[in-house]
Amino acid sequence: MPPxxxxxAIASGGGHFVQLLxxxxxxxxxxxxxxxxxxxxxxxxxxxxxxxxxxxxxxxWWRLPLALWDIAGILxxxxxxxxITTGALPPLLALALARPFGxxxxxxxxxxxxxxxxxxxxxxxxxxxxxxxQWRDLAISPxxxxxxxx
Amino acid sequence: MMPFDRLVRAMDEWARENPQVPVEIQxxxxxxxxRHARCVRLIPVVEYxxxxxxxxxxxxxxxxxxxxxxxxxxxPLLMLPRLQAEGEHxxxxxxATARSIGARPGLHIAADAADLKRQASAxxxxxxxxxxxxxxxxxxxxxxxxxxxxxxx
Numbered sequence: 001m002p003p004x005x006x007x008x009a010i011a012s013g014g015g016h017f018v019q020l021l022x023x024x025x026x027x028x029x030x031x032x033x034x035x036x037x038x039x040x041x042x043x044x045x046x047x048x049x050x051x052x053x054x055x056x057x058x059x060x061w062w063r064l065p066l067a068l069w070d071i072a073g074i075l076x077x078x079x080x081x082x083x084i085t086t087g088a089l090p091p092l093l094a095l096a097l098a099r100p101f102g103x104x105x106x107x108x109x110x111x112x113x114x115x116x117x118x119x120x121x122x123x124x125x126x127x128x129x130x131x132x133x134q135w136r137d138l139a140i141s142p143x144x145x146x147x148x149x150x
Numbered sequence: 151m152m153p154f155d156r157l158v159r160a161m162d163e164w165a166r167e168n169p170q171v172p173v174e175i176q177x178x179x180x181x182x183x184x185r186h187a188r189c190v191r192l193i194p195v196v197e198y199x200x201x202x203x204x205x206x207x208x209x210x211x212x213x214x215x216x217x218x219x220x221x222x223x224x225x226p227l228l229m230l231p232r233l234q235a236e237g238e239h240x241x242x243x244x245x246a247t248a249r250s251i252g253a254r255p256g257l258h259i260a261a262d263a264a265d266l267k268r269q270a271s272a273x274x275x276x277x278x279x280x281x282x283x284x285x286x287x288x289x290x291x292x293x294x295x296x297x298x299x300x301x302x303x
Contacts, residue, residue: 002301014151015214022218022288026296040194058240059152081303084296104303106296112214112243114250119241130299135250147292150218150251150284 008080010035010091012055016110017041019086022149023108026084033078037090051077053090058119068093086110086149092120096127107131111148113138153180154211154238157230160263161209162187164270171274174201199223207274209266212244212259217251221281228258228273230266256281 007027011020017036021044034041034050042050053070056063067090075097083098083105085091095105107124109117111134117125121143125131131143139145158177165173165187173187176198183189193201202208203223210216212231220227231248232238252259256279260266287293 005300005303007300013215015216015218018215018218022286023293023296025287025290026293027300030300038195040196043196057152082300084300104299106299108296110214111251112247115243115246118243146295147289149288149292150221 004030005081006030006079007032008035008074008078008083008094009033009085010074010083010094011086012088012090013037013041015112016087016091017044019108019110019149020084021045023084023086033074033080035074035078035094055090057089072097082106084108087118088120092124092127095124099127105129109133109138109143111135111150117143151178152232152238152240153178153182154230154232155180155182156236156238156263157209157211157266158182158184160230160266161270164267167267168271171206207270207277209270211238212248212252214247217247217257220257221254221284222286224256224280224283226256226258226273226277226280228260228266228269230260230263254281255279 007030009020009032011017013036032048034045034048035053037055039052051074054066056067071090071093080103083094083103086108087110105128107128109121114135117133117138132146133139133143134148136145158175158180159182161175162184175184175187176190176193202219202225208220208225209228212229231244234242248259258269260269
């Protein structure tokens with residue numbers, strides 16, 4: 001067993017966070033902190049720590065500074081060695097902010113995006129260590145396909 | 151999440167036509183407030199899962215949170231995909247989700263509000279086969295590859 005890594009497992013609310021929860025065996029035994037938009041999700045991940053951030057999407061882009069502030073604070077508190085996310089926009093900010101610090105980052109594009117990669121996923125391809133799709137047909141290099149949450 | 155008044159209005163109308171059936175709608179930031187169904191803005195996640203498990207019929211948008219909640223609860227799900235043109239989402243990906251995942255047993259897709267109301271009545275009298283049960287976590291082949299990625303750090 002290698003020494004445990006500090007991991008940030010981060011996702012927006014709803015389906016993004018539910019997909020993240022289905023991947024939990026991947027980091028079992030490591031030092032994981034979760035981050036999402038609803039504090040009530042803490043009961044899903046206890047005893048692991050859960051931090052929250054204010055959500056933003058293309059529909060309410062003016063909230064971007066709030067989300068950016070929260071995400072920066074989360075990165076400073078957790079100082080992750082690895083970030084795993086299932087989307088959407090705020091976690092993309094986390095990947096972009098962490099990039100200069102050599103953090104290893106994985107973008108798992110939502111299974112909802114079965115015909116084209118998500119907009120955030122296309123941006124993630126520029127900042128993440130690795131982007132994976134949950135649909136085999138969408139795995140066009142450098143985007144890879146490792147499986148799906150369902 | 152963006153408002154989805156088309157779904158709320160349709161199920162509120164359905165509630166008016168079916169007063170013997172208690173209907174509760176989570177409307178989020180929606181503008182239309184139900185007059186016949188019970189209305190709640192946001193149900194905390196643990197309570198939400200309990201509601202899905204206890205409901206006779208689960209109606210939602212074609213979002214993965216709803217789909218996975220229905221599958222995990224073994225509860226049939228009736229979905230109306232959000233449309234970009236109606237200001238219900240940033241893209242039309244819920245149509246793609248409906249096409250790719252909506253064909254699973256126990257998942258039902260409505261074409262529009264009228265179809266949603268019709269299928270709600272039909273499913274309530276005979277909900278058909280529930281979604282096939284699934285494991286609590288993703289396939290280990292998938293999570294093991296993510297573990298390999300993590301441990302290479």
